[in-house]
Amino acid sequence: MSLIIDGLLAILAIYLALQSLLAPRLTQSVFLFFAFGLALALAWIRLAAVDVAITEAAIAAGFLGVLFLDALRDFAPRIPAKNEAVQKQYSKSQTKSLFLPRLTLWAGLGLFLLIALEAVWKIPEGGGLTAAAGTLLPESGVENPVTAVLLNFRAYDTWLEMGVILIGLLAVFAAGGKMAYRKPGVASQDPLLRQVILFFTPVLFLFGAFLLYIGKTGPGGAFQAGVLWGAIGILLHLGGWPFIALMPRWLGQLLLTVGLGFFLVLGFLFMAAGGALFEYPPAYAGILILIIETLAAISIAAALSAIFALLNQIGEEADEIESTT
């Protein structure tokens, strides 16, 4: 029975991915991509990786979806007419001459997939590091092995990944050539939207806090909580409370860097005390991990809201240029 469910799920995921790639209209692609993200999240649950499933759903289907929709709103009105003409021309002139290269490409891809399948099939029984992590779990300060690996055994990787999120934000700034957010205009006048946002903000906050706390014992943690809190920032921005743009610059930077910075300074302190980087005293490991996770979630939430605020603003500026010319 479970084999049938897994098989159907695998087929569904691949089908949705292909449909998303091949859909003729961008809007369809984006909505199929949501569905694909959810199918993947289900697959992770079937693989008993609930932590990954929550992150997958939150990032792939949630945050990326929001960014895609925002991009769609900015660019879709300008694309279709041109796109259809181009596509018609393309299909007329190119189909024949591209037949052979396409055939080789697909054949090559198929061959690659077959070899990959064989490689995966033949993986010897290894067992991984699960046993090692289990043995040392009591010394880690938390009961959830995933949190123990992420925040203690391999905290260095997680710390660098937090750096990657910050670099991603800097990259958005760099590509937009921007230094600051634009000061916001009038708040949204839609009363229904405002009411909905006012209702959802505390709910999301509490749910995020819950995920953060539960990460100590079960699936959950900083990344999942950070995405939920980031959703608050995005909702508030859409509702006309762009707090990221309104707060003083130093405060914004503090929120963005506090996760990465505190983690590092703490690591340096323990190093100065004679240990290694990120070597917590076992007695305080639990509480230190909770503090680090809370600050990390704040930074992740700030970075996600900031990325959205910036992209949203770039889109609005493009609209203005459009309307003036």
Add this chain to the structure above:
Amino acid sequence: MTHLPTSSFPALLVGLPILLATLSLFFGSKGRAVVGLAGSLLTTALSLIAIAEVTRRGTVIHILGGWDPPLGILLRIDPLAAVFIGMLALVGVFISLYAWWYFRVREADTGGLPQFWPLWLFLWAGMNGLFLSNDLFNLFVTLEVVGISAVALAVLSGKTTALTAGLRYLLAAITGSMAYLFGVALIYGSTGTLDISLLGQVLEPGATTTFALLVITLGLMIKMAGFPFHFWLPPAHSAALAPVSALLSALVVKGAFYILLRLWMEVFGVSLTYAAGQLIGVAGAVAVIWGSWQAFMQTSLKLIVAHSSVAQLGYLLMVFPLLILAPGVTTDSADWLSPAWTAGIYQVISHAFAKASFFLSAGIIIMALGHDRIESLRNLVGNMRITAMAIGLAGVSLIGLPPSGGFMAKWMLLKGIFLSGQWWWAPVVLTGSLLTAGYVFMLLRLAFAPAREMDTFRPVPKSLEVVALLLAIGSFLIVFPADFLIQFLESSAVFGSGIEPIMEGGEYGNN
């Protein structure tokens, strides 16, 4: 590896630049430049002290979090890592100095592009982390840090050409990362460990290992722009701002090469065959010829320099066939291993200095002329003596004429080729040098030619020209400590090692 002496330097080499990058975010454009330059100087000093420590104590390690591998992550500075960290520090500090003046002139009103300095420090930390890491998954994370900050730097100017090239660069970099990660997942699945030293002992040959080797190699080849995955490099490197082009071409691509070298020599020995070495050698040889020819055909300076990078990276791949021995040859009888390794290391270092100098000079010329079409280089010698000299010296090093570092690299490569009897690589090295001479002398001929019409050279700060010249001179000076450097490297376990493939047996590698 855990028995080696521990030291705080590996942790500091990653932590300090990231701390400074984070701090710099709190400042405006001008403050960021100050923090960035100070951070560069501090990181360079720290790198040099760390290297001194390695010469004194040998390989040092840092066990992060106090958790022994394979569960935890281990950082190590062995002589090979120390040499790469030293190259990064020396070339990096010159590029920082150049960037300091460059942005002050270019963005005089705003004080510079504010994202440059934090991104550059993040990139520096990521590269240090990459050289230090002894863990397959951690290497993936450092590749992410390096890749994303490199792409962000490449699009810094905000021009359409840079953004288009940057997007292509990003897609290539992500494809490379995913391929690498897929391979790492296969290795972890079959061995349950990610530690490079342990993997070298426990990895079993088989279909899974061979496929992991294939996708990891593919991923890293994409990242280091090895032929035929070089398509993203020329547009991305030539469209970036001058200091960024120098960073990307001189330093960033060497990161993926370093991982490839380490993994082939330390992990995948069980799956490598003589043919695999020849195959990657062919990719390198084609890159040398194709890249040099393309460089020769370009009409704008930055595109010449960018295509030249494709070729110079090809020489690095040509080291691999020499390190994988023919069936029946033992490591002890292979006297070409040491020259081959020396060629590889010297090619990495001399190209870093020469290419950085070349790109920085190109930036000076763009600043003076407003464009970089080479016909306007006429009478460069009369107008900008120092820059002309920098281009000449860097060019000589790229060709491989004595007494430059490039000569050392190509001479040692030829020595290795003839000692190993793989004579078929020799014509490639010579043709590559001839073609390189072609485009370098074409530039120099124009630089000495009398001006046809008066192109107006706007004044450029002398300090910029001096930095570019110093880097070009550096590509010559690195020859002097050669004896010391090779002696130092020979205390590294991996330097001078070769792989003895056993050809008989099963269908996959050395069963």
